[in-house]
Amino acid sequence: METLDPTRLVTVTLFLLVLLVVWYFVQRYRGSLTSKLSANRRLVMKEALALGHDRRILLIEADGKPFVVLDSRKGTSSLTPLEAPLKSEGTE
Template structure:
């Protein structure tokens, strides 16, 4: 009694080959796929950093405006709009 017949080995090899080809296509076109998925979204998380257990800060983009969201355990979330002109100013200039 054979554990694997030749037709089963061939089917498994074809399946793994197709899966490998699909993986290679996704990796190769990752940027285009990501852009297509995020194309119509109004809200995006640009960055997120953990401040402690259960605490984090995020930079959100909503309709081309950036916001800082700070969420601390036991406190209400704070949402602060970020001024795009502040990024253009040199350091130390008010």
């Protein structure tokens, strides 16, 4: 069995300390990081709902226009555009 020498102990401690610092900053600035990463996306999945073990329905927005997608594991899908625009989560 190998012994835990001081250099390994210092290395592991520093590595864990760096991970904790990175985790802290990611948690603290999560909102701004998410908005910066998704600012230029043209396709956004708003919601997904399982309709059974092999089917689901997706609400997506492409270039600001809402669509409903009915997806199946068997390979059949349908895409239906919605007439009304999607409301933001903050406005009702």
